[in-house]
Amino acid sequence: MANRLASATSPYLLQHKDNPVDWWEWGPEAFAEARRRDAPILLSAGYAACHWCHVMAHESFEDATTAAYMNEHFVNVKVDREERPDVDAVYMQATVATTGSGGWPMTCVLDLDGRPFFAGTYFPDQPRHGQPSFTQLLQAIAEAWRERRDDVTSTAENIAAHLAANADLTGTAPIDATVLDAAAARLGREFDAQHGGFGGSPKFPPSMLLEFLLRRDGSADRAVAGKTLEAMARGGIYDQLGGGFARYSVDARWVVPHFEKMLYDNALLLSAYTSWYAVSDAGSDQERLARRIASETAGFLLDELSTPEGGFSSALDADSEGAEGTYYVWTPAQLVEVLGADDGAWAAELLTVTPGGTFEHGSSVLQLLGDPDDSDRWASVRERLLAARALRERPGEDDKVVAAWNGLAIAALARAAGVLGEPRLLDAAVRAGRLLVELHLVDGRLRRVSRHGEVGRHAGVLEDYGCVADGFVALAEATGDGVWLEHAGRLLDIGLDQFGDGSGGFHDTAADAEALITRPRDPSDNASPSGHSAITTALLRYAALTGSGRHRDAAEAALAAVRTLAEKAPRFAGWSLAAAQAALDGPLEIVVVTGPGDPVGERLAARARRSLGSVVLVVGPEQAAASSIPLLAGRGLVEGRAAAYVCRGMVCERPVTDPEVLLR
Incomplete structure (x- = not known):
């Protein structure tokens, strides 16, 4: 018999609807139930793609x-941390x-006022280690x-009290060139020069x-950026067959990923590879790799994560067939079975599929450490392996639409398109924006979320x-349609009025939002941009x-x-540093005005687009001079x-009509 979660909209909560635990949202x-029973609240938070959440469940x-004991002694509450990031952030x-580390599943026990008196993450069903x-x-x-009870209350x-007294990492002076130079130098010292990225294992994509x-x-x-981007693109964290990146690598060498694929990671990495392509030398191996990964990652978003709406x-x-990674890994024998002896052996060497394996049970995660010596052969091998993989049990999909992560995807796709x-x-970006x-x-x-319309x-x-708001700004830049800018402006004004703290900073929840035991505010980026850096x-x-x-x-x-x-x-x-660099650079603003079917206009636009980063770029036809985008308004053709x-x-400089002059 299903519990209360059967009526939830969250895919994560729905995963628990048949538990014998008497869950509440x-x-x-x-x-009210906790007060009626004088029972503590057991709060369990996680998300649909979380491997260890599945294990603990x-x-x-x-x-x-276990469920009977939970039901007798606790009021049990399930939270989707992606649906309620405010609740998740506080606890x-x-x-x-209290523990020195965090992660999911998160397990907290709260008193009747919502104050935690115990907190932890995963706990096994048997005593262990x-x-x-x-x-x-x-x-x-x-x-x-x-x-x-007195000890619990204390x-x-x-x-x-600790939560109310957040560590003060605020400042009042501008982030100037000195701060940016020092930050870049420190990142250079913390850089893993051998494998790319920062720190040891686990290693997360440092997109921002x-x-x-x-x-x-x-x-x-x-x-530093290029070494990291190439290492990730060639490692097991990247899906060498289907495109798209896993959430992180369990090792320092980007070989074995935690196989779940998140929208926010892939949107941010699409932006990063697009930027890498934009600053690469034309015709270089780096440019070709950057373009391929950007295009394939965008394809992954459209082909694998698009919703009907x-x-x-x-x-x-991460899981399928009851285990992590089974959809993605291969043995030499499996390659031969699909490709035949010759192509199977060739693919095993190319993709680092070894007899001993790089993953579990003798299987290997695919890596592409060098470019294939025969691109046509590789295209055929990849197509056949993809077809064979499609016959395997596909990993589950968390198909809820999160506003923030769709904003990241819209911005990345709109800028990559040009x-x-x-x-x-x-x-695709316009459809998501609508x-x-x-x-x-x-x-x-x-x-915050929608599902199935x-x-x-x-x-x-x-x-x-x-x-x-940033996604809408990107749509305004890419389409020249001022309606998107109007939508962005309204969201930003709400952000300033409802979330601002009066001294330049921001709270993570609105002034009229549900009151929690503390009002969360965290300007630091994690796997995705903080609200502070995103709105900045x-x-x-x-x-x-x-x-x-x-x-x-x-x-x-x-x-x-x-x-x-x-x-x-x-x-x-990272995202605040990128914004500060853009602010220090101006940011540079470029408007390209074109006539109908004008090839020079296309070359001007193409040249401008290769200056991504600290550039705000709008491309529009001559009639857009009356646009509601002020940067575009009043700009016309020059002598036709x-x-x-x-x-x-x-x-502003004088307008130019020569792409090479624009480059200079």
Whole structure:
């Protein structure tokens, strides 16, 4: 018999609808039940593509004995951390504060006021490696609640006080060239020169840092970015057959991934590879690799994550056939079975598929460490392997549409469309933009998620407003249609009015949002941009297109507010550093005005698009001179010829009609 989660819209919650646990969704009803029973709340948070969430669910939440104990002694609440990032952020902060680390599944136990007095992550069903079993843990917590309530209350009060006194990483001085140079130098020292990336294992794609480094003119900075981008593109973290990146590598060499594929990772990496292509030397091996990975990653978004309504799904699971990675890995024998002896042996060598294996049970994750010596043969091998893989059990899909992550995808696709010359990418970005406008905007405010064309009830958070506004700005740039700029402006004004803290910083939830035990605010980037850095980026680009002093001032104040973070922890400030680099550069503004069928206009636009990064670019026809995009308005042809207008810091050069002059 299904529990209360059967009526949920979240795919993650629906995964637990048949558990014997009497789950509640987060909300006042659960707290009312806890007070009625005088029982603590057991909060379990995770997400649909989370491997260890599945493990803990199978071991504990599907076990009738464990569930019976949970139901007797606790009010059990399930939270999709992607649907309620505000709730997750508050209790993840408590988890990190009390244990020194975090992750999912997250397990917290709360008092009747929602204050945590215990926090942790995964707990096994049996004692293991000095860790108690989940049942032992529950028994100890229940006993403490009954017999030592004063200790529980004291612990809850101490943790709540800690959460209220967040570490101060704010600043008031601008992020100037000195800060940016120091951040780049520190990243250079922390760079893994052998394998690319930063730190050891596990190793995550540093997408936002790469954007910052690619925007700088220094060859050393771009070399750090290029080494990392090539290593990821050739490693097992990249799907060498189907395109798209896994969430992270469990090793330092990018060989074995954690196989789940997230929308936000692939949107951010599409942006990074597009930028790498844009700054690469024409005709170089680097340019060819960057273009291929950007195009294939965009194809992955369109082919694998598109929803019937026009948006993009959140993720593909790591697991299929009850185990992680089985959809993606191969043995030499499997290659021979599909390809025959000769092509099978050739493919095994090319893709590093060894008899001993690089993964589990003698299987290997595919790597493409060098370019194939026969591109036609590789195309045939890849096509046959993809066809064979399609017969395997496909990983599950979390098909909810998250506003913020769709904003990232829209921006990446809109900008890649022009740089790569692939109009279908812009068409997909426009469809997703329309879905957000028509479905996620309710009474002028953003909703966080939708699924199957039905919008959810949860309010958008700061990252939704920032990422979606930036996506709309990118659509305005790519299409020349001022309607998208109007949508972006309305979202940014709500961001300033509802989320601003009055001193340049931002809260992650709106002023009129549900009150939690503390109002979350975290300007640091993690796997995706923080709300703070996302809205800063959107404010800056919007101001460049409109000339709005209010929005430019807000962007500069927001950058000043994270100066200390940029100085002390630049690896967690990549998107803000990229925005600060753009602000320092102007940003550079380019308008290309073309006549009908004018080849020179196309060459001007192509040249301008190879200057991505700190550039705001609008391409439009002559009749767009009356556009509602102020940067485009009033710009016309020059003596009947296509022209490019280059401006920086509200000062414009004379229009040029020669692509080589534009380059200079």
